[in-house]
Amino acid sequence: QVQLVESGGGLVQPGGSLRVSCAASGSILSIYSMGWYRQVPGNQRELVASMTARGGTNYADSVKDRFTISRDIPKNTVYLQMTSLKPEDTAVYYCNVVARSPGVLSRTYWGQGTQVTVSS
DSSP: OEEEEEEOOEEEOTTOOEEEEEEEEESOSEEEEEEEEEEOTTSOOEEEEEEETTSOEEEOTTTTTTEEEEEEGGGTEEEEEEOSOOGGGOEEEEEEEEEEETTEEEEEEEOOOEEEEEOO
């Protein structure tokens, strides 16, 4: 079993910066991908940024020039550095990890979600 713990959400003013973190723990054999999604009530959950096992990255067009995804492999942790934040970035941000554990080829895991609010 794999557990994800998110941290770093909060309130920030437009134009400000914030970094959210997601640490994976448990019986992990391999991590295939790590990423961040966000969701506003009444809307679909959308991909914000993702990273493959080899380090390749993908970003939503709306955040590509402002957000950066990174990872710390020894700590099994993925980060999302957000800069030049806009009110439309306000959402619940969810960590996503695709990983293999004993007896399971691969499985998708989700963090509990962390609220990011951009407002003056």
